[in-house]
Amino acid sequence: MSEATYLEAIREALFEEMERDENVFCLGEDIGAYGGAFKVTEGLMAKYGEQRVIDTPISEAAIIGAAAGAAHMGMRPVCEMQFIDFISTGYDMLTNYVATARYRAMLPCPMVVRGPSGGYVRGGPFHSQNPEAAFLHTPGLKIV
Amino acid sequence: MARSGTAASRPAKLAHAGQSGDLSRAQKLELYYYMRLTRSLEERLVNLYRQTKVIGGLFRSLGQEADAVGSAYALDRSKGDVLSPLIRNLGSMLVQGAKPNEIIKQYMAKGDSPTRGRELNIHYGDLVRGFIGQISHLGDMVPVMAGVTLSFRMRKQDRVGLVYVGDGATSTGAFHEGINFAAVQKCPLVVIVENNGYAYSTPLSKQTAAKQLVDKAIGYGIAGERADGNDVIASYEVTKRAVDRARAGGGVTLIELVTYRRKGHAEHDNQSYVPAGEIDRWAGENDPIDRYVKRLLSEDFDRSDLASVDARVKKEIDQATDEAEASPMPDPTDTLVGIYADPPTVAPLWFREGIKSAVEVHERPASWGTHDV
Numbered sequence: 451m452s453e454a455t456y457l458e459a460i461r462e463a464l465f466e467e468m469e470r471d472e473n474v475f476c477l478g479e480d481i482g483a484y485g486g487a488f489k490v491t492e493g494l495m496a497k498y499g500e501q502r503v504i505d506t507p508i509s510e511a512a513i514i515g516a517a518a519g520a521a522h523m524g525m526r527p528v529c530e531m532q533f534i535d536f537i538s539t540g541y542d543m544l545t546n547y548v549a550t551a552r553y554r555a556m557l558p559c560p561m562v563v564r565g566p567s568g569g570y571v572r573g574g575p576f577h578s579q580n581p582e583a584a585f586l587h588t589p590g591l592k593i594v
Numbered sequence: 595m596a597r598s599g600t601a602a603s604r605p606a607k608l609a610h611a612g613q614s615g616d617l618s619r620a621q622k623l624e625l626y627y628y629m630r631l632t633r634s635l636e637e638r639l640v641n642l643y644r645q646t647k648v649i650g651g652l653f654r655s656l657g658q659e660a661d662a663v664g665s666a667y668a669l670d671r672s673k674g675d676v677l678s679p680l681i682r683n684l685g686s687m688l689v690q691g692a693k694p695n696e697i698i699k700q701y702m703a704k705g706d707s708p709t710r711g712r713e714l715n716i717h718y719g720d721l722v723r724g725f726i727g728q729i730s731h732l733g734d735m736v737p738v739m740a741g742v743t744l745s746f747r748m749r750k751q752d753r754v755g756l757v758y759v760g761d762g763a764t765s766t767g768a769f770h771e772g773i774n775f776a777a778v779q780k781c782p783l784v785v786i787v788e789n790n791g792y793a794y795s796t797p798l799s800k801q802t803a804a805k806q807l808v809d810k811a812i813g814y815g816i817a818g819e820r821a822d823g824n825d826v827i828a829s830y831e832v833t834k835r836a837v838d839r840a841r842a843g844g845g846v847t848l849i850e851l852v853t854y855r856r857k858g859h860a861e862h863d864n865q866s867y868v869p870a871g872e873i874d875r876w877a878g879e880n881d882p883i884d885r886y887v888k889r890l891l892s893e894d895f896d897r898s899d900l901a902s903v904d905a906r907v908k909k910e911i912d913q914a915t916d917e918a919e920a921s922p923m924p925d926p927t928d929t930l931v932g933i934y935a936d937p938p939t940v941a942p943l944w945f946r947e948g949i950k951s952a953v954e955v956h957e958r959p960a961s962w963g964t965h966d967v
């Protein structure tokens with residue numbers, strides 16, 4: 451079995467999924483030409499173009515909300531939070547809108563929100579968090 | 595008290611009345627039908643509310659029927675345009691094909707309401723007919739509709755989206771983030787800011803220091819227009835321009851439709867905060883249905899044309915009420931299913947029997963290989 455870091459494995463999965471299904475696209479901050487703060491999406495824009503690898507404004511609520519809207523229409527968006535700490539500014543969108551969509555309105559909402567979490571980057575209190583546990587209290591989300 | 599010169603203080607005197615050049619006689623009558631249906635349906639809901647048959651609050655759009663109906667009418671249903679209504683946009687949903695029986699069942703939280711009693715009032719949607727159910731959190735539908743219209747652009751579809759927000763909702767972060775992202779991406783999106791003078795009890799002057807809400811378009815680098823929301827034809831025309839622009843690749847337009855909320859935030863609200871005389875003035879001088887009736891009668895319509903629409907509306911609402919009253923309340927065992935795609939989805943809802951649900955169309959296509967194994 452080949453060895454890969456988590457980061458490399460995620461990148462490989464994104465390449466595979468984008469190749470397999472044209473409905474898959476990525477959106478997030480600095481994920482395009484720069485390849486993301488941690489380089490997870492490196493090379494994706496070169497291969498799939500800026501229509502499918504979208505550099506967004508610094509707007510976590512818009513990233514998550516727009517992903518939901520696209521997912522309703524049959525797309526398969528993958529959102530990157532530059533650091534998972536910043537998911538807090540998309541909290542309402544994720545818990546109130548995305549998580550409830552299927553239950554309250556039969557709206558399909560197949561989307562992924564991912565981001566780097568935890569310490570060891572010496573980033574201080576706002577680049578080191580593990581906020582996953584908070585989302586376990588929200589029916590409608592799956593946490594991996 | 596509302597600052598003088600704000601929308602609420604006086605009925606709007608806006609540039610010019612709509613021209614209605616491209617509307618046929620049947621379409622003009624249809625606009626009247628939708629406005630009348632909106633008002634009469636809400637009046638019926640008030641009756642049901644007073645009989646304690648409505649679960650939750652009741653939100654009126656009295657005096658605002660023209661802006662919802664006229665703007666939604668500018669979308670092209672044959673092309674699959676999609677809108678996202680707010681609580682005062684019942685009229686826009688009716689234009690997209692929502693039915694009175696669905697609305698009444700929703701308000702009564704019946705088990706066979708479109709959301710099976712999980713959500714109330716007009717918080718429901720149907721992707722097939724092109725309206726997406728709002729959630730309560732104000733502003734959130736702007737990013738969502740940015741994403742809906744982003745998908746149109748990515749797939750090179752000839753479709754346009756329209757999202758409603760109130761004057762109050764323009765102060766939310768979600769509004770800003772959503773409209774800005776849609777602007778950058780040149781999404782085919784029309785944002786209607788329905789300025790009815792108040793957000794709950796808060797007048798516009800406490801909501802923003804901007805002189806007019808349309809000015810916000812400048813900051814986003816998008817087209818902005820302002821029109822008389824109590825003139826159904828003007829509302830239609832200004833929206834039609836924006837829809838055409840969006841469809842042609844011209845990106846987002848922000849439209850401020852100036853109107854007035856004649857009822858309280860919801861039925862419980864006594865409107866004690868409204869300056870004396872303000873409501874009567876709007877009711878007397880600027881009722882959108884009165885204005886449109888006057889206009890139709892000055893063209894080649896007569897009272898009997900309108901009376902037959904009124905009769906049709908009454909019949910439809912009576913039938914819908916009977917049906918809704920006879921409907922069962924939700925089955926308690928239904929409460930816990932359908933949160934995730936797995937286990938497989940619950941059966942399609944009654945109101946689109948025979949039509950494949952969005953879940954069936956979009957989930958579990960053959961291409962979705964990795965999920966089920």
Ligand SMILES: Cc1ncc(C[n+]2csc(CCOP(=O)(O)OP(=O)(O)O)c2C)c(N)n1
Nearest residue numbers: 682730731732760761762763790792793794
């Ligand atoms: C984020 C958020 N905060 C507060 C509320 C409670 N709330 C519901 S409607 C409303 C006023 C809305 O005013 P406006 O946007 O002008 O719409 P209108 O009711 O006038 O149509 C408020 C404060 C809410 N639904 N969402």
Ligand SMILES: [Mg+2]
Nearest residue numbers: 760761792793
């Ligand atoms: Mg308002």
